[in-house]
Amino acid sequence: GQQLNQSPQSMFIQEGEDVSMNCTSSSIFNTWLWYKQDPGEGPVLLIALYKAGELTSNGRLTAQFGITRKDSFLNISASIPSDVGIYFCAGHLFTQGGSEKLVFGKGMKLTVNP
Amino acid sequence: KAGVTQTPRYLIKTRGQQVTLSCSPISGHRSVSWYQQTPGQGLQFLFEYFSETQRNKGNFPGRFSGRQFSNSRSEMNVSTLELGDSALYLCASSSTSGSYNEQFFGPGTRLTVL
Numbered sequence: 001g002q003q004l005n006q007s008p009q010s011m012f013i014q015e016g017e018d019v020s021m022n023c024t025s026s027s028i029f030n031t032w033l034w035y036k037q038d039p040g041e042g043p044v045l046l047i048a049l050y051k052a053g054e055l056t057s058n059g060r061l062t063a064q065f066g067i068t069r070k071d072s073f074l075n076i077s078a079s080i081p082s083d084v085g086i087y088f089c090a091g092h093l094f095t096q097g098g099s100e101k102l103v104f105g106k107g108m109k110l111t112v113n114p
Numbered sequence: 115k116a117g118v119t120q121t122p123r124y125l126i127k128t129r130g131q132q133v134t135l136s137c138s139p140i141s142g143h144r145s146v147s148w149y150q151q152t153p154g155q156g157l158q159f160l161f162e163y164f165s166e167t168q169r170n171k172g173n174f175p176g177r178f179s180g181r182q183f184s185n186s187r188s189e190m191n192v193s194t195l196e197l198g199d200s201a202l203y204l205c206a207s208s209s210t211s212g213s214y215n216e217q218f219f220g221p222g223t224r225l226t227v228l
Contacts, residue, residue: 033214042118042204042219043157050215088157092214099170100212102147104157 003027006089006105013079014113021087021108022073029091029103032065032072037086037107046087047074079112086110116141118207118220126226132193135223139186139207145169146188147217148180151202160203163188164211192225200227 006023013019023032031050035043047058049065049072056063062075072091076083089105119138127133139146147170148160159172163182182188186207192199202222209216 031215041221042206044219045215045217048215090157090214092212100162100214101159101170101172102214103159104149106156 004089004091004103004105006108008108009106010109010111012111012113015079015081017079018075018077019079019083019110020073020075021089022071023089023091023105024071025091025103026070027091027093027103028069029093030069031092032063033090033092033102034061034063034072034074035088035090037088039085043088076110079110081112081114084110084112118205118218120203120205120220120223122223123221124224124226126228127195128228129195129197131195132191133195133225135190135203135205135225137188137190137205137207137220139188139205140218143207143209143218144186145208145211145213146182146186147206147208148188148190149204149206150174151204151222152200157204160190162211169211195227197227199225201225 004023004025034046037043047063052069054065060077086107088107091103121136145164147162151157162170166182177193180190204222206217206219
């Protein structure tokens with residue numbers, strides 16, 4: 001089945017540093033989504049990407065939809081303590097049977113040292 | 115506007131029992147999707163309901179079932195519980211089917227199977 005390989009699995013950084021994470025797959029996706037999940041809560045959508053090559057920013061966050069439609073990356077610049085959490089990528093695709101599904105990466109746990 | 119609510123927040127069951135989880139979507143949202151989140155497998159899509167009909171389904175056994183009521187509230191049922199069913203079960207709502215970029219997640223129900 002479709003799988004997303006998300007890396008790295010975890011990162012420990014100092015406040016103010018930038019961090020990058022990416023997701024790759026052997027499948028082609030129509031939409032890439034990036035989420036953040038805080039402890040005890042559900043994921044919150046950060047950025048949505050809709051077409052190959054698209055580069056989108058949301059404050060200190062920047063994400064890109066890969067040209068091949070099989071990968072995406074997320075950058076966080078000038079990290080702050082509240083950036084701590086688990087970041088997930090997700091890809092939206094249509095299956096051969098005509099249904100839709102959202103496939104998630106395993107997540108990247110970010111720790112920011114003040 | 116109230117967010118997505120899930121009840122109960124925590125649940126402990128034993129193997130062989132069955133369990134029913136409830137999800138109330140954001141007012142006006144007609145699509146409800148269910149996900150299972152475990153440390154090993156990450157977030158996996160279970161199924162989506164829209165206007166009381168199952169629209170999309172993930173790769174889970176028939177022990178996992180759901181339904182949606184006319185007020186868009188949804189329930190998920192797991193029968194003959196197994197230890198591996200221990201997980202955080204998340205539901206997410208959106209205004210229309212397949213609108214994953216507009217999906218809002220609830221806080222989840224933490225199920226522990228002993």
